[in-house]
Amino acid sequence: MTEYRELKQAVIDACLRLEALGYVIGTYGNASARIPGGLIVTPSRVDYHTITPDDMVTVADDGAKLDGHRLPSSETDVHRLIYLARPDVGAVLHTHSFYATALSCLHETVPVIVEEQSQVVGDAIRCAPYVPAGSHEELGHAVAGTIGDSNGVLLANHGVVACGRTVDESLFVAQIVERVCQMYLMTRAISTPVPIPSTHVRSERDRWLYKYGTTADHDGGH
Numbered sequence: 001m002t003e004y005r006e007l008k009q010a011v012i013d014a015c016l017r018l019e020a021l022g023y024v025i026g027t028y029g030n031a032s033a034r035i036p037g038g039l040i041v042t043p044s045r046v047d048y049h050t051i052t053p054d055d056m057v058t059v060a061d062d063g064a065k066l067d068g069h070r071l072p073s074s075e076t077d078v079h080r081l082i083y084l085a086r087p088d089v090g091a092v093l094h095t096h097s098f099y100a101t102a103l104s105c106l107h108e109t110v111p112v113i114v115e116e117q118s119q120v121v122g123d124a125i126r127c128a129p130y131v132p133a134g135s136h137e138e139l140g141h142a143v144a145g146t147i148g149d150s151n152g153v154l155l156a157n158h159g160v161v162a163c164g165r166t167v168d169e170s171l172f173v174a175q176i177v178e179r180v181c182q183m184y185l186m187t188r189a190i191s192t193p194v195p196i197p198s199t200h201v202r203s204e205r206d207r208w209l210y211k212y213g214t215t216a217d218h219d220g221g222h
């Protein structure tokens with residue numbers, strides 16, 4: 001199937017980048033992009049270095065497989081239910097990156113501690129309740145019910161999800177989320193980090209979304 005070939009390749013490229021970053025090992029982790037009425041998602045248990053656009057799987061909003069000769073990722077429901085909960089999200093990446101996964105074992109919320117988190121992630125990084133491996137739809141509901149307006153969410157004792165408007169943006173978010181989790185662990189080891197006040201989180205997020213790099217952004221900055 002040739003439909004969405006560029007988008008499928010962009011998702012594959014993101015997976016290769018995640019592997020290069022050390023965020024996924026082997027075939028752990030999965031990635032998707034929204035299409036009208038559904039999503040395209042990485043196949044289950046296929047090495048990222050051998051995946052071609054023809055291996056990608058198309059799944060409808062209701063979970064039905066629409067196209068593809070492979071099985072969709074076993075964690076497709078996580079992606080599907082996030083798209084249903086968050087109309088602004090166009091791509092979802094799920095990894096087991098080291099620091100985020102370490103933090104997921106604490107079942108805690110990571111407050112907004114640095115400016116790049118308020119801008120790019122947009123909110124605290126909450127932790128979805130633990131769901132035993134294999135209960136994929138239950139995991140999807142747990143994650144979609146926890147993410148709120150954030151672009152990052154931890155999966156207890158498991159990993160992390162990063163999302164964005166595009167595949168490239170979600171890749172950027174995944175890197176910021178991992179950095180934030182690393183910084184949070186380091187600061188917590190010494191003391192208790194002081195979060196950014198919520199009013200400033202909102203204004204920083206709005207600035208990054210709508211003004212950053214434009215003439216509307218009068219207050220200088222980066």
Ligand SMILES: [Zn+2]
Pocket residue numbers: 028029075094095096158159
């Ligand atoms: Zn996983």
